[in-house]
């Protein structure tokens with residue numbers, strides 16, 4: 001499991017180590033310099049301490065210790081014969097680190113006057129012509145989006161038009177890597193234009209965090225240099241796991257520096273958790289010789305209409321394939337026929353269940369033939385709220401079922417945490433609007449955790465907000481899962497997640513009702529399984545960044 005800690009908790013944990021003389025910055029910088037460079041060495045050879053003659057490194061240096069980390073890494077890289085240039089966006093960069101860097105022979109460019117600095121254009125060209133960029137503009141000391149010269153620099157490096165002009169007007173740069181003319185421009189922040197010759201671009205390593213992200217909340221309100229790799233020190237920061245900032249972090253590497261123990265000793269809760277395969281394997285319900293179909297858990301599925309029968313087929317199939325003891329299907333005969341044709345083991349009709357999975361394929365407005373389905377969904381939700389003869393039953397609610405939730409909340413107040421809602425951003429915005437909030441889909445996408453939290457506060461339910469990174473908020477520590485791929489953005493994907501989670505809730509029916517924090521954990525586990533099941537077989541097609549022309553050593 002990954003646990004992420006707020007910037008404040010990380011700082012507090014540093015104090016005892018710094019007071020006892022542990023050289024945290026030097027340790028961080030050494031790891032930065034060694035972990036970043038194997039990608040620059042010829043494939044399959046080399047060592048993280050090999051000499052790097054001819055390798056060009058650009059350090060982006062801000063005014064705090066984040067810039068200090070970059071400068072100290074520069075010292076290590078200079079010792080390995082790399083060509084290093086430090087682009088400083090402030091006159092006051094970390095004093096000791098700068099002294100050590102200059103002492104080691106490092107080249108410094110003062111960009112503190114911004115785009116009017118005499119070396120602005122040539123330094124941009126140097127940065128773009130380098131093999132490795134270490135982004136040390138800001139780390140956990142950042143407040144708000146990038147501002148001042150740091151903002152100008154990142155905007156310039158990520159803005160194709162300005163950059164094209166810069167390179168055209170720069171025939172030779174002042175550094176060892178002249179900008180090449182006549183090739184298409186690959187900026188550092190986005191994908192190169194299609195149909196053009198791609199100019200190799202540097203490998204971008206974010207020091208601790210990509211500069212410009214909301215370190216604690218994962219928001220992105222200004223420019224950010226999208227990293228290929230983020231090396232984060234001491235503890236993972238929530239912003240590295242939360243959308244939209246997580247999409248700028250690239251591959252995440254955690255470097256402990258001995259802070260884990262110090263953080264644990266503070267006794268605080270992490271800000272965020274991410275389950276891994278082992279956590280889910282430990283949690284997964286494995287049947288034993290004493291089990292029967294009822295003890296493994298029966299899932300009742302209320303899904304699909306004659307217009308959308310596929311949603312019922314997908315949700316029931318997912319529930320069966322996840323290992324439910326039995327799946328009951330409740331819905332129109334025409335839909336039940338489709339379900340049974342696909343999964344003959346599904347049992348149509350009512351009966352006792354250990355969890356309900358409701359909503360896929362249900363209409364958002366209940367009318368005509370579909371009103372019966374919505375009444376079934378409402379009855380299932382009542383079983384979660386008002387315990388019957390066998391106690392309360394957990395429920396996962398998706399799509400059209402979310403409207404029923406909204407009505408129930410308006411009529412009767414908060415729901416228990418064993419009701420798990422699984423909206424996407426648009427559905428969450430709609431749910432929040434129905435509860436009196438002024439929210440649009442774009443607001444949810446800009447701050448998914450905050451909006452999922454708001455929905456949890458207003459409904460009492462556990463909220464799983466689906467997306468490229470899925471966020472789960474219940475009464476305890478929230479979760480963020482990023483196990484799938486963008487290829488899963490297809491119709492029917494959410495129906496499958498509902499079925500998977502229905503089975504997990506059924507397997508842990510009583511526990512999920514007794515422990516209000518368990519449904520969120522089960523929801524995170526379901527998101528992981530859903531994601532892993534949806535990842536294409538080759539890693540090369542997982543994410544656009546793998547297709548970018550990041551350069552290995554020339």
Ligand SMILES: NC(=O)C1=CN([C@@H]2O[C@H](COP(=O)(O)OP(=O)(O)OC[C@H]3O[C@@H](n4cnc5c(N)ncnc54)[C@H](OP(=O)(O)O)[C@@H]3O)[C@@H](O)[C@H]2O)[C@H](O)CC1
Pocket residue numbers: 010014024025028062063064065066067068069090137138139140141142143144145146147148150151207208209233234235257259
């Ligand atoms: N966690 C660890 O174990 C270690 C972390 N280290 C590194 O230290 C940084 C945190 O360093 P800190 O000096 O506290 O903060 P930053 O480097 O992030 O920078 C803060 C300064 O940056 C300016 N600032 C703040 N917000 C912005 C912004 N939005 N845009 C531009 N500039 C900003 C501000 O300076 P001003 O002069 O502008 O007021 C801040 O003072 C951590 O992230 C790690 O990299 C240790 O080195 C090792 C141990």
Ligand SMILES: [K+]
Pocket residue numbers: 066135136137138139206207208209210211
């Ligand atoms: K940074």
